[in-house]
Amino acid sequence: MSLTDTFVRLRYRLLPDHVFGEILTKKWVDSAIPFFALVLMIAIFGPIVPRFFEFGTLSILSGELAELGLVVLGLAVVMISGGIDLSVGSTYALAVTAALYGMNVLGLSLPAGLALTLAVGAACGAVNGFLVGVLRMRAFLTTLVTLIIGRSIFDIVFPKISTDIVMNAPNSPAYDVLGMGHLAGLPVSFWGMAAIALALHVVLSRGRYGWRLLAVGGARRSAHNAGIHVRRTVFSAYVLCSVLVALGGFLFAARIGSAASDIGAGLELQALTATVLGGISLGGGRGSVAKALMGTVFVLILSSALLALAIPGPVNQLLLGLVLVAAVFLDVRWVKNRHKLLRAVYISPTFAKLPEAIPTDSGVMQPNDRLRAAEPIGLGIMDGAEDVIFDRDDNLYTGSRDGDIVRWFAPDYTRHEIFAHTGGAPQGMTFDAEGNMAVCVGGMGLYQVTPGGEVRLLTAETNRSWTSVADDSVMKLADDCDILPDGRIIFSEATVRFEMHDWYADALESRGNGRLIIYDPRTKATCTVLGDLVFPNGVCTSYDGVSVLFAESWGCRINRYYYAGPKKGRMERVIEGLPGYPDNINRASDGNYWLALMGARTPALDLALEMPGFRRRMARRVSQDAWLMPNLNTGCVLKFNEQGEILESYWDLGGTRHPMITSMREHRGALYLCGIFNNRMGRLALPQADQSWCGVDTYWGAK
Template identity: 70%
Template sequence: MSEMSFSTDIVRWRYKLLPDHVIGEVLTKKWVDSAIPFLALALLVFGLGPFVPHFFEWTTLGNLARQFAEFGLIVLGLTIVMMSGGIDLSVGSVFALSVLMSLIGMNVEGWSAGTGLIATLAVGASCGALNGLLVGYVRMRAFLTTLVTLIIFRSLFEIVFPEFSTAIVTNMSDSAAFEYLGTANIGLAPVSFLITAAIAIGVHVVLSRTRYGWHLLAVGGARRSAYNAGINVRWTIFSAYVCCSTLVALSGFLFASRIGSAASDVGAGLELQALTATVLGGISLGGGRGTVSKAIMGAVFVLLLSNSFLALAISGPGADLVLGLILVAAVFLDVRWVKNRHKLLRSVYISPAYARMPDPIPTDLGAGAMAPNDRLRDVGVIGLGILEGAEDVIFDRHDNLYTGSRHGDIARWLPPDYQRWEVLAHIGGSPLGMALDRQGHLNICVAGMGLYQVEMNGTVRRLTAETNRSLLSIIDDSNMKLADDLDIAPDGTIYFSEATTRFEMHDWYSDALESRGNGRIIRYDPKTRRTRTVLKNLVFPNGICMSYDNESLLFAESWACRISRYYFDGPKKGEVEVVIPNLPGYPDNINRASDGCSGWP
């Protein structure tokens, strides 16, 4: 017996202490995707920082900020293309052409900064238009197409560069604005860094808050579905490539203003670094997924790693080898994570607690209140074949009967035979518990929507759908998922139960599998219109009703098979006590009978 008790205790503590459900809640958060590049970046900083000379000095950080201003724009451009479901391997060659155009215009021809910028952006946009035309309209494969244009653009650079290399090196730009972009600071931040930061914010707003961004994600996620939804898929892809190459061209202009010269290998291998940064930042190779913040973290990671290699005198081939290995690992994680995340979530989100069922109460004939009987043999049936999913019923002072349906309707059945009925109001959702207040208004808990009120003329008003969020909750439990039953205190305050904060109405049975304290009782004050949680960690609190003392309420905890009392006023205010433990089944609704006692089905 002791061995059995010991093993039972082990099982109980295993389900209590191992946070399977916490892991599941973490996996539901959108920031989990951002956590991977953030952790990689943190490991890099704290791993290499002590070994790289001057790693944390202001001079190093300033140089890093200027490099990020240029590299970050390239990563942002590639992010836009990849989120549309494509890829651009020509960014390094476009960067080289843009740098060459900037230096020819500024150093050799003596253009103003504005003219040089426009010419450089035009070169980049032209390259992007060619890529977009071939991929978007001609419908060629993005990988092969941009691989070919990489060769074409690099060849153009190598043809033109020797003709101007001497003039570029021996001449300097006379434009103060051009030099200002590459070398000046505003406070502690380089001007070029502030420009890139502003563009990154703008790209984030466009991708996450505008129709164009939604179209881009839709095309990247499923082109056929996007086309069927009326989205101009070809134009969206074309514009993504134009935006990408334009941002790359701006990066080249900032690079030229900072360096003032160029070598024959400028931009070589840049596509590998940019692709590593985007994939490491969680931008999916399959398209339709990614954020600007993650792309920025990937860019910072690659920049820090590259600069650390230079400081540690690691050769170029060695650095490329490491970047290649990181890219392979990032692609592997991206593919496996996308494929298996939902499987992992399903396996850990529902985490059963160890709940020992109570010993059944004897129900033999003559065994008291729990003995079987036939008192419901002669009951009448109302709404058979008409109502679906009726949860609660209530009478008004005129003997009208009200109930809800799974279609979101509130039905009123008319006396004396209750065969005639009408729809009082359509709320939506799943109306569950109901109670009439002193004004004759019908107050209703609606699963998935919150607490509502219906006047007798059919006017519907939402009272509340949110409560205070728990400080230690990982998921946002301020929004109500399954408001269940309610009753009204003598002062008009409404107390209602939310059966579970983890599952929606259509998944209520999952809470039964867990049998954890996922439920709560909430208080709504109609005078102040304030909502707050008064009792937490309840095991599927279902029915609720005021007690005869007007200082407490009774509530049923279904999976715990018990009836409990909560004191909201009086000398025991705030206390909870179990009134009836070990019920032979799962209690549901609970109502006070006409004699002042309570009964529950």
């Protein structure tokens, strides 16, 4: 390797650009902007506002935080569901009025006064929910109207009862504790708000109701198609919002003990600024309790600091309005461009120099047309058969693009039925000693299908890497499997960074994003045994009883991993420099192995692998359909022995029968071929092979 190649290789290994892209995929990234904005504001106002960091100041702010925080949490619930509530200010004013009248004038107990206040809030929310959720009126205009109506009701009622409120006092010690009491130096109301916020966080992030809110806010039509009662969900969101607003008003009444005629005026601006600044999306479907509270703290500190600096009220409102405009701008731009930014930086190619390809101009590797003699099976019926396998009754099984496992009946394989439905894309398959099928399902994990067609999840997670930024414990593309003599299942996961439909991006990176995993059915434990593999694929338990063979597709090589014996845990190269991209490996009747090449190497892509900067620019500036990617149009089948010596090759040069081959399986004197992009299977007679040989018997013995 030249000095330049060494430098480029070290640069892209030691400075992993993909880390930035993985950081952008984290959910907490949405909270980064409001968090740093909050830190910046504290750094600005802390030194210039008198007694800013004193505990007494923090205690007073925490009491105000309890009241404003509940209002913001309520508005956040509505916004997450895809709506908006501009009437929170008038609802707040009516709730404060109800609380003061009930506690001061009527002399109600704390539970009765709280129930009255929450009932007023629920009534306001029910009106909004009915108009917006049930009648499907525009949320912005509807709540603007209810804001005006609610404020008008307050202006009519409050002057008539304000004197009675001022001239009377509540007769409830518990009410006094709620308004003026402290626990651990902080107001009781703050601890109550914290408990409600924690409960709401659990509901939104772990509860079914929270998931429905997010689904409705993200895509109402899709949520409806998924069986969610959209109107009921939206209605409940508005009711919950107003109940939380009313609770905030009750805490305010308990703390202040009276009210002015401008109570709640401008509160909708504060609450909306806090929610949007905190990262609650105006479009719905995105948000959390933590984000809402961060926005609340920001608005509260800003307002309190401006008040302490004797900034006039109109200027305070002006600054809040400017902050809201900036927050809305950032929210809209972030939602619109986050995917583009992530796509631009997520793909991070590295230096990969492939060895010279094994010559194909002479010898056993010389191209031929031997596969053209293959007879078609399921022509025009099959779609997306990535692997093929036989049971002991000679029935043939393949996967399909629809997520089905199809059983084709012997002996002519013209009749077929849906054996099982996995819900994903079935990849590699194998049978255990009891006749259960283990199958890798792309995007879902490792599954088991019983002889009766019942589908069971075996594992969808493995141990997380200590050095990974993104959570790589969840499987994205399990693709081939085999069973060890002790019953454990060993399988490959091609990539931990890309989904199945983005396989070409992993080829562009060639970073080593794959791994080899073992699942133990007895202990239900899953463990990664090898990592940093370049699109590991076909896995085959070898005849030696201590190792497995597996392919690295984009590395164009075959490896051996020792799961037992003196070399346990070690990996060795078996074949390097293949002229194409290896896929599945399976046993042959003569003690050797069959290998599928799903496509041939091209000089342009081989050269581009040594130019990671070029590939990165290509991923950012060129549409995906114009990217350099592996050529999957010319398939080939090879036979090799334990030492890695290639013994035979089978080609279809014109691609007339089998342009792409992802797997093959020998069974009773014939070789069966399939390809994930083909609309058929193929059966090629092998006159020199053992005509009674069945692959399952070589694992578990003849029945």
